[in-house]
Amino acid sequence: MSFKKFLTATAAATALLAAGNAAAEVKFGALYPFSGDLALLGEESYRGLEIAVQEINANGGVQGEEVVLERGDAVDNNQAIGEARRLISRESVAGIFGTYASSRSIAASQVAELSGIPYFELGGVADEITGRGLEWLWRTNPTAEDMGKLIVEMVVEAIAPGIDRDPGDLRIGIIHEDSSYGTSVAGHQERYGEEAGLNIVTVQAYPANTVDMSSLVLDLRDREVDVVFQTSYQNDSVLFLQQANEADFRPAAIIGGGGGYSLQPTADAVGHDLIDGVLNADFTQYLVNTESTPGLEAFVDAYEEAYGEFPRSGHSLNNYVGAKAILQALDEADGFEPETIKEALAGIDTPFGETAAGYGVKFGENNQNERASMMGLQWQDGKLVTVYPEEAAYAPMRLGE
Amino acid sequence: METFLQVVTNGLMLGGLFAIVSVGLTLIFGIVKVINFAHGEYLMIGMYLTFLLATGLDVHPYLTVAAVAPLLFVLGALTQRFLIQPLMHARDEHVQIFATVGLSTALMNLALLVFGADIASTPASGLRTSLHIGPVRILAGQAVIFCVSIALVVGLHYYLQRTQTGRAIRAVAQNRDAAQLMGINVNWIYVLTFGIGAACVGLAASLVAPLYPTQPTSGTYFVLIAFVVVVLGGLGSIGGAFVGAMIIGLIDSLSGFYIGSDLREVAVFGVFLLILILKPSGLFGRRSLAHVSP
Numbered sequence: 001m002s003f004k005k006f007l008t009a010t011a012a013a014t015a016l017l018a019a020g021n022a023a024a025e026v027k028f029g030a031l032y033p034f035s036g037d038l039a040l041l042g043e044e045s046y047r048g049l050e051i052a053v054q055e056i057n058a059n060g061g062v063q064g065e066e067v068v069l070e071r072g073d074a075v076d077n078n079q080a081i082g083e084a085r086r087l088i089s090r091e092s093v094a095g096i097f098g099t100y101a102s103s104r105s106i107a108a109s110q111v112a113e114l115s116g117i118p119y120f121e122l123g124g125v126a127d128e129i130t131g132r133g134l135e136w137l138w139r140t141n142p143t144a145e146d147m148g149k150l151i152v153e154m155v156v157e158a159i160a161p162g163i164d165r166d167p168g169d170l171r172i173g174i175i176h177e178d179s180s181y182g183t184s185v186a187g188h189q190e191r192y193g194e195e196a197g198l199n200i201v202t203v204q205a206y207p208a209n210t211v212d213m214s215s216l217v218l219d220l221r222d223r224e225v226d227v228v229f230q231t232s233y234q235n236d237s238v239l240f241l242q243q244a245n246e247a248d249f250r251p252a253a254i255i256g257g258g259g260g261y262s263l264q265p266t267a268d269a270v271g272h273d274l275i276d277g278v279l280n281a282d283f284t285q286y287l288v289n290t291e292s293t294p295g296l297e298a299f300v301d302a303y304e305e306a307y308g309e310f311p312r313s314g315h316s317l318n319n320y321v322g323a324k325a326i327l328q329a330l331d332e333a334d335g336f337e338p339e340t341i342k343e344a345l346a347g348i349d350t351p352f353g354e355t356a357a358g359y360g361v362k363f364g365e366n367n368q369n370e371r372a373s374m375m376g377l378q379w380q381d382g383k384l385v386t387v388y389p390e391e392a393a394y395a396p397m398r399l400g401e
Numbered sequence: 402m403e404t405f406l407q408v409v410t411n412g413l414m415l416g417g418l419f420a421i422v423s424v425g426l427t428l429i430f431g432i433v434k435v436i437n438f439a440h441g442e443y444l445m446i447g448m449y450l451t452f453l454l455a456t457g458l459d460v461h462p463y464l465t466v467a468a469v470a471p472l473l474f475v476l477g478a479l480t481q482r483f484l485i486q487p488l489m490h491a492r493d494e495h496v497q498i499f500a501t502v503g504l505s506t507a508l509m510n511l512a513l514l515v516f517g518a519d520i521a522s523t524p525a526s527g528l529r530t531s532l533h534i535g536p537v538r539i540l541a542g543q544a545v546i547f548c549v550s551i552a553l554v555v556g557l558h559y560y561l562q563r564t565q566t567g568r569a570i571r572a573v574a575q576n577r578d579a580a581q582l583m584g585i586n587v588n589w590i591y592v593l594t595f596g597i598g599a600a601c602v603g604l605a606a607s608l609v610a611p612l613y614p615t616q617p618t619s620g621t622y623f624v625l626i627a628f629v630v631v632v633l634g635g636l637g638s639i640g641g642a643f644v645g646a647m648i649i650g651l652i653d654s655l656s657g658f659y660i661g662s663d664l665r666e667v668a669v670f671g672v673f674l675l676i677l678i679l680k681p682s683g684l685f686g687r688r689s690l691a692h693v694s695p
Contacts (some may be wrong), residue, residue: 037518178663205663209622211418211613214411215657215665218404234520238614246531246540247407269522269614 026065026336028053029087029096031072031080031108038101044312045100045123046071048319051302052327062331072096074104084108088115094336095120097323100315102126109137118341122322123315125258127184130368136338138345138363140322142283142372144181148188150281150374151229151255154388156196158376159227159253159279162399170252172200173225175216175240177208177232185231185257201225208233213243221249231257234266241270241278252400256280262313262377262384272382277398280377280384283314284357287394288375288386295356314357321357322369325350358392403536408658409651410537416650417547420643421608422623423630424553425601429477430628431637432574433591433598435485438501440627441620442508443599447473447606448615449516452523455610461526462611463545470603477599480504481592489591505620512617520614528611542612549608553601554643561639570594574637629673635686644684648672 030049033042053067061067070091072083080099087093088111095118099105102124112119113134121129121139125147130139160167174189176182186203193200201223204216213236220228228251230240237260244254260266261280290296299320303311311317325348330336333344350361352371360371376388378397387397422444429437447469454465484504488497528542561567572580573590581587613619630649634641649669656668676684 037513040517175662204661207622207666209618211622212411212415212653212657213662214415215408215654216662218408218411219658219662222404235614235616235619238520238522242529246529246538263519265519265522269520 024066025068026062027068027070027091027093029072029084029091029093029098030069031074031083031087031096031098031104032100033075033104034071034073036075041313041315042074042100045315045319047303047307047311048316048321049097049122049323051299051306051316052320052323054306055302055324056327056331062327063333063335067327069097074099074101074108077103077107080104080108081111084111088112088117093117095341097122097319097326099124100319102129105129106132109134112136116338118338118345120322120326122319126180130366133366136342138326138367138369140325140361140369140372141318142359142374143368144184145188146372146374147185147257147281149192150376150388151189151257152192152196152198154255154279154281154376155193155198155227155253158388158390158397159399162397163252165226165252168197168199170199170226171224172198172227172229173220173223173251174200174203174229175220175232176203176205176230176257177236178205179208181259182208182231182257186229189229189231189257206236208236210236210239213239214247216240217243217247217249220244220251221247226252228254229257230254230261232260234260234263234269237261237266238269241274245274254278258282264384267379267382267384272379275379276381278379279387279397280379281374282377283318284359284375284392285314285377285384285386286311286317287383288358289392289394292353292392293356293358294354299356318357321355321359322361325355325361353391404658406535407537408654410539412651412654413647414539414543414547414650415654416647417543417550418609419623419626419630419650420646421546421550421553421605422602423627423642423646424550424557424639425598425605426627427631427634427637427639427642428557428570428594428598428601430631432570432594433481433485434574435481435595436498436501436628437480438498438624439480439505439508440602441622441624442505442512443473443476443602443620444606444609444623445512445615445617445620446476446508447603448523448610448613448619449512449521450603451607451610452521452615455523455526462523462528462607463526466604466607469607470600473603473606474596474600477602478592478596480599481595485595486588486591505624509617509620516617518617520616522614523610525611540612542608546608546612549604550643550646553604554639557601557639566590566593629670633673633676633683635683638683638685641683641685 030046032046033039053069057066072087074080087096096112097120100123105121105124106128109119113136119137123141125144127144156167174186176186262282267275329344329348333340348361352360359373361369362371364370375386375392377384378387385394387393426440429435450469451462451465455462484500485497488500530541531538532541561571569585569590573587577587630645631642634645652669652672653665657665
């Protein structure tokens, strides 16, 4: 009996406290892997969200209330679920931002869905995140599908004309590491490639921790492949580029799919002269034509002021753009009820070229941002610069050397 | 034809790589009879040591072997003395297996903590130069690995056959209790053998690091192949491990080219199973030693 009384008293006190706070601030969850092996880019993603919140708060907050972030550490899938529960039931957040790692997002958003609390995915790329048709999940960033689509588009629109070949005449070889990341991107490359009339001569999977890709290289060489699509992590990107060079296999273009191809240590390991000219598709990065990414410079300034270093990857930028779009939309609404949030998000209609990442924001089917897109990048003189689409290009694409 | 020769050469070079990584395991698995799942992590640690020494002291990666092999010897000996030996008389010898699995995971995560998930690349120091031999080309570093693996196999064979300690090691492998009755300090032999096995991995690491990127999970791929090679060759047979490594390397390379890279593991392990079914003691294993030694 007395325990029950205690509970009631605690609940009443909590309610009072919550009510007291509500006038001044509104709380959102920030669920990222802050420890464990994904911590580096999890933290990097969180910084983007934090800067968006700082910026919004400096301009009067959302609906006059200060936005407060409550961090949750999604170190693995189970903890992602546990932390999502804690944020929703104990911290009573109005919504959750996350998550960088797709598997954590898939696990945690399930909890939010059951509680009817909005979940905003700003960085996970897996198809399943929005593919499950959840009612309370929105995703602002581009996906694995956008990556496959952009790579094919880049071949048809830029590479083939650049080397004076008809896109249909180019022999395409798709190779990918065999986990869900490589397999799903390769699947989209194949599908969009066939739609665009590309001649895909082979699709091959291999384990990412392999120590030898020489047979694969010889096979591609024998098939006279002109363009290689590789979706890979670091180890296999390095091996492929080195062994292709050693077997004297020189395709007209090699296009990576994020992962290992986006990381500076890969370029350092392979050698800057060897990786020169290699193409890639990924989130918007910093060496881009800033006319097509309004606000990017301001973001970098704010980032450097807050953390004392240059952003370590494009993850923070993409989280910043997504979070800002959502918080700005909420500012127009009245209250933070899930239904109100849903209505406010449905009204977002930002055209292409008006966010700091270059893409627009409009939620379409399954609450996926249908205006999100990746960018085409190229390693030039040891740096990863944006080369496609042309209006976003930092430097012209170098072909046929 | 030219491509075929190149594929076969690649297979032999891959075999050399597998051989040099597996020789140490033959000693540990074939003689101490401990299933050491941390073998791959020894390699990973050796590769990081090579990386640190080669970049820190600005010396050729091969020179680091003078420090890496002894350090790995100590690591191996310590593992046997303080992890495996206390468990030697556990009620169930499978406890040792789990101890090495634990060691493997702990070392991998320790490396993740210390070095991060990014790759570390040891300077190639000219070892990635292609040598043209007739119609085929091989890397200088691969050729070195191939030759050193042969030298190591011959050297170890000689050591086990001709020296007093070598005979003691073989005696312990054949029958632990009888060896003890003959006055051999069994625990000491185990510590020594474990150390030599780990030192061989240290040698391998210094040769492998300049050619392959190092990361905390570098060992995971090698450890499985190493077990396959040792079982295929016949437990405790060092020459057998070499032949096993060549077979696995060739199948890996040929199937990768002619069947497809997604099926190469199917081919490798399919052949492995087939050979075991036909000859359960492995290619050069005389008979199972399990019933002689407790």
